[in-house]
Amino acid sequence: MSGQETPRPPATAEFGHVTPDGPAHHYPDTGVAKLSVGAYDNNVYVIARDGQGIIVDGAADPERILKEVAGLAVAGIVQTHNHFDHVQALADLVAALNVPVYAHRLDAPPVGFEPLDEGSVTIGSITLRVLHTPGHTPGSLCYLIDEFLFSGDTLFPGGPGNTDGDPSRFANVMASLDRLFVLPDATRVLPGHGLDTTIGRERPYVETWRTRGW
């Protein structure tokens, strides 16, 4: 299959198309919402269950994020990794919400945080499975709840996140993807930027990515 392009998802609501400053996308009957913030079109997700909420990535535009969680008892913020475009709203969100931030020690955010590693975490009444998926960064984390995988910059439609041409980081991210691709086909991948995809949609192309080497 070498040379075969991974088909890009269309920019439709079905694939969670959102734009910076545009409305959030709400996944029907799941309590999960997606919004885009900031100059780097970062996706922020809100997981709401029984009136409680978790924010995935305090990326940018804290006012916008706070508007989205109004009425929810936010219990915490989970970080996929510590690249600067994923952390810019954290200080303001912590000041406004007074909630803990969770991240991997190898990706310490610029605010106080609770360390997370492979396993699971219960924040308020919401339990997430935590996968340590190094490669894009050493402390990249993915979070799984129900059929949703919050993949940060580890997995996008069309391949893994950027590893800057570093062969060992690329090997690490591909090893991380091998762990993600045991998830069921219907698992919806919600990345740190851009459109959603599913594990089943991307799995046929994993060996193509490994061969191309980025």
Ligand SMILES: [Zn+2]
């Ligand atoms: Zn990143």
